[in-house]
Amino acid sequence: MLELAILGLLQETPMHGYELRKELATKLGTIRAAISYGTLYPTLKRLKTAGFITESASDPSMIPPMTSKRGRVVYKITADGKERFADLLAQAGPETYDDAGFGVHFAFFSRTDRATRLRILEGRRRRIEERREGLRDVLSRAAGRLDAYTLELQRHGLDACEREVRWLEELITNERSGRAPAASAGSFDIPATEQSPAPVSGYAPLEKPRPHQDRP
């Protein structure tokens, strides 16, 4: 799952590890607070071995800091990596519908075609509905066997499930009618670039590629 996220970010612009972690944190802040380096670096190594990314020392012309010793390493996606990213984006296994997997896929929906978006949203809805039914069963059947705190936990979980199903329903409706996802709480507006044609989906904006500056 992390593989998809890394490939997705590197598709926008090359980066070094530290930067990648920060971008990951802001893009996936809802899913996972901050990715650990103990995960990030081994994953990068794996991706490099698989030929999906290349690592290169940041070109010396751009470094005022880091005189020598151990320079920072800039990671860059390869053609194979882009292909891999597209594959991962489109294919949906069971792990696509758990909390982490769905979050990552959703975060890259602007690079996903509408059919896939709908498939994933519906798969996720199904998953949450199952969880919801499980909780309802427990609450109705096993209520007498559980203490008040456990019951309160289940109730809160059930509530969250119902809320998420409604959210997904709304998103699905929007997708079908071809509208952008900016449904609720309209206090933040969408950048004007949104109207310009985007590579895959036709309306969702890419991040404007910050030019990977080392120092301004």
Added chain:
Amino acid sequence: MLELAILGLLQETPMHGYELRKELATKLGTIRAAISYGTLYPTLKRLKTAGFITESASDPSMIPPMTSKRGRVVYKITADGKERFADLLAQAGPETYDDAGFGVHFAFFSRTDRATRLRILEGRRRRIEERREGLRDVLSRAAGRLDAYTLELQRHGLDACEREVRWLEELITNERSGRAPAASAGSFDIPATEQSPAPVSGYAPLEKPRPHQDRP
């Protein structure tokens, strides 16, 4: 974290692995769908090595099935294990406040004294508030840099945070005023045993110990 949950369930009644997994699933259904055997059995082995539980073949008088070969293994908590459980319940590290850790602790709140309950609820609230602030920062500062789907994800996450903070606030208020946690959505009532004095908290009920029957 799983260690705490297993010890907690075995405190109620001895069980074998399969049963344990099912109980875990209903008690922690909100936290984690179902614990994997690839986690459960190694953990049980670890607990046994540490002396917190003992494993014994289910007594042959109770087995119509499983003629011989490989009988089921019944796990039982030891005195050390009970002590360990109490320790884990009371002490609160950083991992106590993440999603999984908090959920497990909360599920055993009926065996936790009120001071600890309050400490944990407040720690969790703090944690969620931090996440919430992070999301607000992203939404206000980096809004222009992110696409509409990513923004929608953050908005939904922020919403969930705010909701959870309110829930925690309610629980904290209840704790301070000495009320039971059955606040919202009162369609399920609390078993009558609740009035009887419980070991630690004074009012929250233990599960009624099902007599661990193999076949009725």
Added chain:
DNA sequence: GTAGCGATGTATCGGGCCGATACATCGGGA
């Protein structure tokens, strides 16, 4: 001026947890 501190930066290690898999028995329906 210089000492320290926080941000930037790369990397490894042990351990927890997961999904896939293997193996074995039992009851019941096709």
Added chain:
DNA sequence: TCCCGATGTATCGGCCCGATACATCGCTAC
């Protein structure tokens, strides 16, 4: 009778995390 689903125990490879180590840079405080 035969197979399927539930019950049951167990291992293996792999992902991911927290802790830890090490090194540099820029700023502030003394």
